[in-house]
Amino acid sequence: MGIKSDDEKQTYTVDEAIVTMGFGKFQFCVLAYAGMGWISEAMEMMLLSFVGPAVQSLWHLSPNQESLITSVVFAGMLVGAYSWGIVSDNFGRRKGFLITAIVTSAAGLLSAFAPNYYLLLFFRCLVGLGLGGGPVLASWFLEFIPAPNRGFWMVIFQTFWTVGTILEAGIAWLVMPRLGWRWLLGLSAFPSSLLLLLYSVTPESPRYLCLKGRTAEARHVLEKIAKINGTKLPSGNLVSDWEHELQNKSLLSSSSNEDDTTPKEMARDEDSISEAKEMKSEDSTSTLANSNMGGITALLILLSPELIKSTLLLWLVFFGNAFSYYGLVLLTTELNNGQNKCVSNELQSGKSRDINYGDVFITSFAEFPGLLLAAAMVDRLGRKLSMSSMFFCCCIFLVPLLFQQPKGLTTGLLFGARICITVTFTVVYVYAPEVSHRS
Numbered sequence: 001m002g003i004k005s006d007d008e009k010q011t012y013t014v015d016e017a018i019v020t021m022g023f024g025k026f027q028f029c030v031l032a033y034a035g036m037g038w039i040s041e042a043m044e045m046m047l048l049s050f051v052g053p054a055v056q057s058l059w060h061l062s063p064n065q066e067s068l069i070t071s072v073v074f075a076g077m078l079v080g081a082y083s084w085g086i087v088s089d090n091f092g093r094r095k096g097f098l099i100t101a102i103v104t105s106a107a108g109l110l111s112a113f114a115p116n117y118y119l120l121l122f123f124r125c126l127v128g129l130g131l132g133g134g135p136v137l138a139s140w141f142l143e144f145i146p147a148p149n150r151g152f153w154m155v156i157f158q159t160f161w162t163v164g165t166i167l168e169a170g171i172a173w174l175v176m177p178r179l180g181w182r183w184l185l186g187l188s189a190f191p192s193s194l195l196l197l198l199y200s201v202t203p204e205s206p207r208y209l210c211l212k213g214r215t216a217e218a219r220h221v222l223e224k225i226a227k228i229n230g231t232k233l234p235s236g237n238l239v240s241d242w243e244h245e246l247q248n249k250s251l252l253s254s255s256s257n258e259d260d261t262t263p264k265e266m267a268r269d270e271d272s273i274s275e276a277k278e279m280k281s282e283d284s285t286s287t288l289a290n291s292n293m294g295g296i297t298a299l300l301i302l303l304s305p306e307l308i309k310s311t312l313l314l315w316l317v318f319f320g321n322a323f324s325y326y327g328l329v330l331l332t333t334e335l336n337n338g339q340n341k342c343v344s345n346e347l348q349s350g351k352s353r354d355i356n357y358g359d360v361f362i363t364s365f366a367e368f369p370g371l372l373l374a375a376a377m378v379d380r381l382g383r384k385l386s387m388s389s390m391f392f393c394c395c396i397f398l399v400p401l402l403f404q405q406p407k408g409l410t411t412g413l414l415f416g417a418r419i420c421i422t423v424t425f426t427v428v429y430v431y432a433p434e435v436s437h438r439s
Contacts, residue, residue, distance in 0.1 A: 010236030014206045017222050019146045024229030034141035035160035040191035041134045042164025047188050049333040050172045054181040059117055072121050073128035080132020093140040093205045100133030101195040108189030112182045143205040151430050155375050158426050162367035169364040173357035321425045332363050335410050359411045366415045370422025383431040387424045394420035
C-alpha cells in the first residue's frame with residue numbers, strides 16, 4: 001500500500017476555512033458593502049410613506065390610486081423575491097445583486113422624472129422587482145461569516161436597515177417641504193448607485209463556487225481573505241461538503257477494518273471508494289443540472305409532505321411580520337398628518353395632507369431599541385417565545401389607535417409598536433434558517 005502525502009490526507013471545507021480565518025478586515029468590508037445595499041432597500045421602502053400623499057395632492061388622485069403606488073412596489077417584490085434567488089443560484093451571487101442594483105437604481109432615478117401617474121406606477125413596480133433581490137445580498141454576506149458568529153452578525157446587519165429608515169425620514173424632513181417628492185426619489189436611489197461603483201472589487205461567494213465545482217476559484221478567494229485578515233488557510237486541499245463527508249465515511253470504514261483486512265481486500269475497498277466518488281460526482285452534476293431548470297423544482301420540494309408544515313408555518317410568520325411592519329411604516333404618516341380621524345374618501349381626497357415629518361423621524365428611531373431587545377431576548381427566551389410575546393405586545397400598542405388619540409400619545413403608541421415588530425422581524429431571520437436546517 002502506497003503512503004499518502006499530508007496534502008492528500010488533509011482536507012477542509014469552505015466553512016472550516018472561514019472559521020479558521022475568523023472575522024477580520026475582509027468581513028468588515030463585506031459588511032459595509034452589503035450594509036449599503038440594505039440601507040438602500042430600507043430607504044426605498046420608507047419613502048413609500050411620503051411619496052403617496054405628495055403625489056395625491058399634485059395629481060388629484062383618489063385614495064385607491066394613491067394606495068396603488070405602494071401596492072405595485074410589493075407586487076414587484078413578490079416576483080423579484082422568487083426570481084433573483086434562482087438567478088443567484090444559477091449564475092452567482094455577484095451577478096444576482098449586480099442586476100438587482102442596476103434595476104433598483106435605474107428605476108428609482110427614472111421614478112423622479114415620471115411625467116404622469118401611470119409611468120410612476122411602472123417605474124415603482126420595477127423598483128419593487130429590484131428590491132426583491134435584497135436577500136441575495138444578505139446571503140452573500142452571511143456566506144463569508146464564520147458559522148458560530150452568524151446569529152450575532154445577522155443582528156448587526158439588521159442595524160443597517162434601521163439606519164436606512166432613519167436616514168430616509170431625515171432626508172424627507174429636509175427635502176420634501178423645500179424641493180418636493182421628485183428630489184426625494186432621486187436622492188433615495190443614490191445608495192444603490194454606490195453598489196455599482198464598488199462592484200468590481202467584490203468577490204464571488206466561495207461556497208457558491210464550490211457548489212458549482214469551481215474549487216480552484218474558491219480557493220483563490222479564500223487565499224485573498226486570509227491575506228487581508230492576516231491569517232492562513234488550513235493545510236490540505238479544499239473540498240466541497242459532500243466530498244468531505246464521503247472522505248470521513250471512508251476513513252471510518254477503513255480504520256474499523258484495517259486490522260483484519262488483507263491487501264487484496266484493501267485494494268478492492270479502494271476501488272469501491274473510487275467508484276463511489278465517481279457515482280457521487282455524477283449525482284452532484286445531475287443535481288446541479290436539475291437546479292438550473294428553474295425554481296419550480298425547489299418550490300415542489302418546499303411543498304413536499306416532509307416540509308410542507310414547516311414551509312407553511314414560516315410563510316405565515318413572515319407574512320405576519322411583513323404585514324405588520326410595513327403597515328406600521330405606512331400608518332405612521334397617516335396618523336401624523338393632522339387628520340388622524342377617519343373621514344369619507346371624498347372628503348379625504350379633497351384635502352391636502354401635511355405630514356408631520358418630525359414625528360415620523362422620531363418613530364423611526366424605535367428600531368434601535370428593538371434590535372437591542374431582540375439581541376437580549378433571542379437566546380434567553382428562545383425564538384418562538386420572543387416572537388409570540390412581542391407580537392402580543394405590538395397588538396397592545398395598536399389597539400388604542402382604533403380611536404382618536406392626542407398627538408403625543410399617538411406617536412408614543414406607534415413608537416412602542418415599532419419596537420415590538422422590529423424584535424419579531426429580527427428574530428424570524430434567525431429562526432427561519434434554523435428551522436430549515438432541522439427540516
